[in-house]
Amino acid sequence: MDKTYRIADFMALEHPAVYADNSFFVLSPLKDYKALCRGMMVNGLTFLFCVEGEVNLKVNDRPLTIAAGNCLVSPPNTMLDDIELPSTASAVLIGYSMEILVRMLTGSGRVMKVIKAFGQKAVINNDERYTNNRVNTFLNILRYRNASNDLYHDELVYHLFASMLFDVINDLHIPAGNDETNGDGSVHYRTEHLYKQFMALLSKTDGRERTVNYFADKLFITPKYLSKITKLYAGRPALDVITAHAVERLKMELRYTDRPMKDIADAFRFESYPTFCKFIKKHLGCTPQQYRLQ
Numbered sequence: 001m002d003k004t005y006r007i008a009d010f011m012a013l014e015h016p017a018v019y020a021d022n023s024f025f026v027l028s029p030l031k032d033y034k035a036l037c038r039g040m041m042v043n044g045l046t047f048l049f050c051v052e053g054e055v056n057l058k059v060n061d062r063p064l065t066i067a068a069g070n071c072l073v074s075p076p077n078t079m080l081d082d083i084e085l086p087s088t089a090s091a092v093l094i095g096y097s098m099e100i101l102v103r104m105l106t107g108s109g110r111v112m113k114v115i116k117a118f119g120q121k122a123v124i125n126n127d128e129r130y131t132n133n134r135v136n137t138f139l140n141i142l143r144y145r146n147a148s149n150d151l152y153h154d155e156l157v158y159h160l161f162a163s164m165l166f167d168v169i170n171d172l173h174i175p176a177g178n179d180e181t182n183g184d185g186s187v188h189y190r191t192e193h194l195y196k197q198f199m200a201l202l203s204k205t206d207g208r209e210r211t212v213n214y215f216a217d218k219l220f221i222t223p224k225y226l227s228k229i230t231k232l233y234a235g236r237p238a239l240d241v242i243t244a245h246a247v248e249r250l251k252m253e254l255r256y257t258d259r260p261m262k263d264i265a266d267a268f269r270f271e272s273y274p275t276f277c278k279f280i281k282k283h284l285g286c287t288p289q290q291y292r293l294q
Contacts, residue, residue: 003039003079007097019142023100024161028139030055030083030091037083045115046095047168048072048080049135053089058082059122066091069128071168073118092135094164102235104162106195117172124171138164151256194219195233198226202242207249208269212238247283254280254292261288 010017010025015033018026027033030048048055050066057064058081059074066072074080076098085091096104101111138160145156201215209215212223215238219226227238234241246268253264265276280288 004041004077005043007042007044007095010095018139019146019157021157023097024157025095026092026139026142027094028092029085030093031085031089033093036093037085039079039081041077041079042074042095044076044095044097045101045118046074046078046080046093047164048074049092049094049131051090051092051132051135053086055089055091056082056084064123066123069126069131071124071126071131071171073122073124073168073172075115075119092139094161096161096165099235100161101165102233104165106233114169114172121172124168126171134164134167191229191232194221194226195229198229198238202245207246208267210242210246212242215242243283250280251284251291254288264288 007025008020008022010020010027013020013033014035018028020026027036030037048066049071050068052068054068055066055072057066057072058079059072060079061081064072083091098111101114105111105114141160142157145153145160150156197219198215201218205214212226216223216226223238230236230238230241250264250268253259253267257264259267261276262273265273268276270276270279277288280286280291284291286294
């Protein structure tokens with residue numbers, strides 16, 4: 001039996017996850033997922049919270065006991081085997097994809113720094129009552145919001161998981177310092193500043209500008225250099241980042257407004273209505289009308 005799981009694989013478990021998509025998953029209570037407790041390797045960052053009792057398991061074949069209140073942090077591709085949860089014990093497993101970590105931590109370099117720190121301290125100790133309260137609050141909000149047709153469902157889920165991530169990172173007490181360095185150890189002061197300016201411009205234009213040249217000109221750099229910066233911090237070229245942002249904004253317009261299609265095309269500065277339809281078809285796999293009806 002294959003014990004390697006991608007984050008998206010948790011959407012198709014025999015016993016459904018509390019929540020699962022391409023970026024996150026939550027399993028609670030963990031003892032209900034017997035096959036996974038026998039062994040799993042997740043291609044993403046996971047937090048195993050022991051809410052009550054004690055959890056015994058093997059981490060890369062090394063025996064470990066997690067007490068109530070504590071959190072086991074497993075970097076990507078860590079093997080968790082023989083997870084034992086007595087009747088008095090309760091645990092919750094939360095997972096994050098590498099792509100979402102890069103987005104939340106603003107860059108692959110910072111992700112590596114955080115994961116390295118987690119590797120040096122796998123178990124985060126905390127007060128049992130605090131862990132119980134924060135995990136149950138997290139689960140209650142997630143279940144409630146996921147069961148309703150919220151206008152800002154995706155945003156709520158994203159920030160809920162981000163809050164949990166930074167709560168755990170805060171307990172780790174990573175020393176303050178610069179995150180990105182050149183090969184010689186010097187810091188990318190300029191690239192970090194430019195990336196922040198780029199993201200601010202992206203938010204300001206709100207999907208209305210979709211060329212690399214536009215943003216490069218505003219930042220007084222070449223398109224090639226802008227793509228180099230976005231690859232460093234976002235893990236992908238500038239055009240991919242710009243297009244993804246525009247697609248998300250268009251999805252919001254199509255799903256949550258009644259604006260006529262031609263008005264949306266004009267507002268987003270498409271050359272023509274057919275060009276707008278072609279863009280939607282390419283990135284969403286259907287016509288604007290079909291997406292709105294979905």
